[in-house]
Amino acid sequence: MKYIFTIAASALLLWSCSNDPEVAQEKNLSAVNNSAVQTKAIGSKVMMQAFYWDVPAGGTWWNTIKGKVPSWNSAGFDAIWLPPASKAQNGGYSMGYDPFDYFDFGSYNQMGSVETRFGSLAEINSLITTAHNNNLSVIADIVLNHNSGGASQANPYTGSNTWTDFQPASGLFIRSYNDFHPNNLHASDAGSFGGFPDLCHDKTYVQDWLYNNSNSVAKYYKNTMKFDGWRFDYVKGFEPWVVKNFKNAATGFAVGEYWDANAATLEWWANSAEASAFDFACYYKMRDALQNNDLTQLNGDMLLKRNAYRAVTFVANHDTDEIYNNKILAYAYILTHEGYPCVFYRDYEEWLDKNKLNNLIWIHNNKASGSTTYLYADNDEYVARRNGTPGLIVYINNSNSWQERWVDTNWASTTIKDYTGASTWEPVTQADTWVKVQAPPHGYTVWSVK
Structure with missing residues (x-):
């Protein structure tokens, strides 16, 4: 305020004061x-x-x-x-x-x-x-x-x-x-x-x-x-x-x-x-x-x-x-x-x-539904997962260059994409649900099922 x-x-x-408050x-x-x-x-x-x-x-x-x-x-x-x-x-x-x-x-x-x-x-x-x-x-x-x-x-x-x-x-x-x-x-x-x-x-x-x-x-x-x-x-x-x-x-x-x-x-x-x-x-x-x-x-x-x-x-x-x-x-x-x-x-x-x-x-x-699992954080990078359906992976990168990181998803053997359009990758998650994702400098990507 x-x-x-x-x-x-x-x-x-200046108002009159004739009323009982x-x-x-x-x-x-x-x-x-x-x-x-x-x-x-x-x-x-x-x-x-x-x-x-x-x-x-x-x-x-x-x-x-x-x-x-x-x-x-x-x-x-x-x-x-x-x-x-x-x-x-x-x-x-x-x-x-x-x-x-x-x-x-x-x-x-x-x-x-x-x-x-x-x-x-x-x-x-x-x-x-x-x-x-x-x-x-x-x-x-x-x-x-x-x-x-x-x-x-x-x-x-x-x-x-x-x-x-x-x-x-x-x-x-x-x-x-x-x-x-x-x-x-x-x-x-x-x-x-x-x-x-x-x-x-x-x-x-x-x-x-x-x-x-x-x-x-x-x-x-x-x-x-x-x-x-x-x-x-x-x-x-x-x-x-x-x-x-x-x-x-x-x-x-x-x-x-x-x-x-x-x-x-x-x-x-x-x-x-x-x-x-x-x-x-x-x-x-x-x-x-x-x-x-x-x-x-x-x-x-x-x-x-x-x-x-x-x-x-x-x-x-x-x-x-x-x-x-x-x-x-x-x-x-x-x-x-x-x-x-x-x-x-x-x-x-x-x-x-x-x-x-x-x-x-x-x-x-x-895409953003369900509970949150915090996957990684350091000075420049932050990764988290929303566990709903379909859920997402958000990757925030505050460094001066592109970064890549392996992360654990909720999707096995599934094609995913970055819904921000910053990355053109369309990786397939492994059978154990892990996948490599990337994010641009001073930017972010948000990954979910294609």
Whole structure:
């Protein structure tokens, strides 16, 4: 997450404070998206992170993504992850990580604009419908740790004024100092962020509006906006049961951003939240392997090796992009290994060879199944086997020349080929299943039955 926050901007937003913050103000919003989801469960193919930090402002992004949806479906993606879609403090300039009104998707004139940075309510509805019509699920980015844009009010728990008077134009989830830290329950929770008002998830009122009410954030996003899954921002800031409760209320795929390189910690969080987690352990192992020319790092501890079902693997995202050397090799790793791989928009659309990525996505969706056996690793070479049907052998070579290696396969007396096209060999495995394969310099090959 990245944020732009100024107290001066908040000071310009002077709202009345006449509502009782502990009384839910119900207001029916029209159901505006009736698209029927005809998609498979998220996780069967590959996720696209459909944004980057500071995508073009001006309300054009939803339409930009909509135009790419058919080709992404054809390439083999099964879901798109959108940035936080509701109105934030910085209005038409915000990337959404400073949430103000969870129910304003570009239809209320507040925070200096009607539309969000990405577009209007009608445009996001059209995007979601188009995605569903192209068999793509849509993942909403949800920021539950903190809020931004509230007006100043006297706060008896701090003895001073705080920016905690939230009067959203939607009329839903009005908030005051009672709903943040400190309050009458406790001073803080797992962690605040950047000086923003920190939501108190132990408050019944907050729980009701986030997931318990019939028109809570969770149920409104699911039933009215038709989102299919949830990416939870900065989950270190609150307890895992918050994600668990939200996911159970709304149903659908859930993944948390628990930014930690320790695989055991990621496993603990994923099990506690009953959700997937971005595999930062895998990310940092790949970074170190490629930057330090030590592919033995790829045999290190990762969430995908502890619980592949809970691991969302990635090479870059809107927050971090530290794999500079031979980044395509990192994609060759995550798109041939276990876990649910996520491709970063700029890597796919702008920076890397799209044909190579499409080839790897096809390999992932058609060949990469079953458990993994790690066959060999040294500074320059890495070889692994997927044991499903048909399964594959992936050979990553980070040296300056072609390399060859004998490997043990699951195929006896079978002709195999490299599905990347880098090698023209079509060797026949021996009766004992061994075969010699090769890989190009600073490249990779992926072998499977012909």
